[in-house]
Amino acid sequence: MPTATKARAAKADALRVRRVRASDMANVIALDAHVTKLPKPDYWDDVFRRYGKQRLHERFFLVAENRADRTKPRLLGFIIGEVRVWEFGSTPCGWVFALSVDPEMRLHGAGNALLEAMSAEFKKAGVSKMRTMVARDARLPLLFFRSEGMMAGPYIQLEKDLD
Numbered sequence: 001m002p003t004a005t006k007a008r009a010a011k012a013d014a015l016r017v018r019r020v021r022a023s024d025m026a027n028v029i030a031l032d033a034h035v036t037k038l039p040k041p042d043y044w045d046d047v048f049r050r051y052g053k054q055r056l057h058e059r060f061f062l063v064a065e066n067r068a069d070r071t072k073p074r075l076l077g078f079i080i081g082e083v084r085v086w087e088f089g090s091t092p093c094g095w096v097f098a099l100s101v102d103p104e105m106r107l108h109g110a111g112n113a114l115l116e117a118m119s120a121e122f123k124k125a126g127v128s129k130m131r132t133m134v135a136r137d138a139r140l141p142l143l144f145f146r147s148e149g150m151m152a153g154p155y156i157q158l159e160k161d162l163d
């Protein structure tokens with residue numbers, strides 16, 4: 001096998017996506033705090049309780065890790081989503097509401113692997129549509145989601161200030 005092909009195969013082999021565990025949460029919280037500059041441990045405790053432990057047939061909290069060093073796997077990122085039914089008059093569909101990859105480990109396929117794994121979970125759960133929401137001026141997630149085949153959908157978001 002050519003060296004470049006071997007290197008690619010080794011990298012793909014080292015990348016693993018699985019369900020989150022309680023022992024991942026310190027790393028998830030640290031990654032989120034690093035990326036958003038806003039530590040929120042209470043929020044993450046609540047998210048882990050709801051998406052890492054309950055209704056697991058329709059709620060998915062997945063992590064990607066690099067297992068090149070099997071004694072010390074490294075967290076690369078996480079994704080969270082769930083199947084929602086009949087909201088906004090929609091037939092059941094899968095919503096992705098959080099996705100983050102360690103800035104030092106981006107552009108190596110972890111985001112793609114997480115979204116692919118989430119798509120597979122949604123399909124297993126019986127839905128055939130995946131949705132997410134992105135700020136109009138958030139260029140990076142727009143580039144990413146577009147590259148993953150996600151396009152503008154049939155809904156528009158409405159809001160107003162409440163005084």
Ligand SMILES: CC(C)(COP(=O)(O)OP(=O)(O)OC[C@H]1O[C@@H](n2cnc3c(N)ncnc32)[C@H](O)[C@@H]1OP(=O)(O)O)[C@@H](O)C(=O)NCCC(=O)NCCS
Pocket residue numbers: 035097098099100101102105106107108109110111112113140141143144145147148
């Ligand atoms: C968006 C994000 C999850 C992508 O993770 P990643 O591991 O770097 O993504 P991948 O390596 O799997 O990239 C898949 C494709 O996305 C596109 N893409 C990703 N980052 C890009 C960038 N900086 N510029 C242009 N295209 C980009 C490319 O088409 C890429 O495919 P290619 O490498 O074959 O060209 C990551 O940048 C991130 O965590 N960003 C901050 C948080 C965020 O925006 N989350 C999403 C909304 S909640």
